[in-house]
Amino acid sequence: MRRVERERFPNERDLYGSDGLHLINCVFDGEEDGESALKESRNIVLEDCFMNLRYPLWHDENVKLMRAEMTRNCRAALWYTHNVTIAESKLHGIKAVRECADVCVRDTNIVSPEFGWKSRALVFERCAIESEYAFLLSADLTLRGTEFSGKYSFQYVENAVIEDCRLDTKDAFWHAKNITVKNCIVKGEYLGWYSENLTFIDCTIIGTQPLCYCKGLKLINCKTVACDLAFEYSEVDARIVGSIDSVKNPRAGKIVADQIGELIYTEDSVYPCECEVIFG
Numbered sequence: 001m002r003r004v005e006r007e008r009f010p011n012e013r014d015l016y017g018s019d020g021l022h023l024i025n026c027v028f029d030g031e032e033d034g035e036s037a038l039k040e041s042r043n044i045v046l047e048d049c050f051m052n053l054r055y056p057l058w059h060d061e062n063v064k065l066m067r068a069e070m071t072r073n074c075r076a077a078l079w080y081t082h083n084v085t086i087a088e089s090k091l092h093g094i095k096a097v098r099e100c101a102d103v104c105v106r107d108t109n110i111v112s113p114e115f116g117w118k119s120r121a122l123v124f125e126r127c128a129i130e131s132e133y134a135f136l137l138s139a140d141l142t143l144r145g146t147e148f149s150g151k152y153s154f155q156y157v158e159n160a161v162i163e164d165c166r167l168d169t170k171d172a173f174w175h176a177k178n179i180t181v182k183n184c185i186v187k188g189e190y191l192g193w194y195s196e197n198l199t200f201i202d203c204t205i206i207g208t209q210p211l212c213y214c215k216g217l218k219l220i221n222c223k224t225v226a227c228d229l230a231f232e233y234s235e236v237d238a239r240i241v242g243s244i245d246s247v248k249n250p251r252a253g254k255i256v257a258d259q260i261g262e263l264i265y266t267e268d269s270v271y272p273c274e275c276e277v278i279f280g
Helices: none
Strands: 002-005 018-022 042-047 063-067 083-086 101-106 108-109 120-125 128-130 139-144 146-150 157-164 166-170 177-182 185-187 196-201 203-207 217-225 237-246 252-264 276-279
Touching: none
Parallel strands: 002 018, 018 042, 042 063, 063 083, 083 101, 101 120, 108 128, 120 139, 128 146, 139 157, 146 166, 157 177, 166 185, 177 196, 185 203, 196 217, 203 217, 217 237, 237 252, 252 276
Antiparallel strands: none
């Protein structure tokens, strides 16, 4: 690799089409306001770099970022890029990852609206993620030891494992398929509507009207807090440890709980609701 240290890259496509480049303590910034600095590049390492310009890593292969800082001005930083490792960095620009594949992120702070869309094979370990609309239409997603906050997350995601995380999010997992959530705290309204094969194991679920219109829903040894009007029209197999505020019109399957505050079956239900409910 060609080693480049302490240089500034302010112009458009400054390093376009590079192959085999190790950038150390470099700065992507300047009045020239250039963009796409490393577009169409291969085998790139960025170490302790400051990135304040748009679209730096598009259509790239084999990229490593270590202790990189991407500011709010570094928007749409990684698009159409494959085989990426990011560690101990800051990703603070909007739309930071889109249509990427094989991305592994560790110990990184992410503040990025519309983050992680239409991507596959994403791994996040010990990260903090803040994103209003995260992971739309992505697949093969893994989160471990990560804190997430934002709205409308994991919609239309397929094939995900989320472990030892804290999720503070509204409308999460809508239309998601084949998702397993283990040992997590999941807080938010209207969780998991229209999902398929969504499984929670040893989780705490907090918030109103969770898990409606689901197919293949499973809750194994989960706790609920402030969960009312749960499971409407869902096919569910649930074991709730403790109580749940209320259950409404569950369609099929079995719900077991220590206590249910209110079990609601309405005359205007549009589906037959034949779920077995056991509590007390």
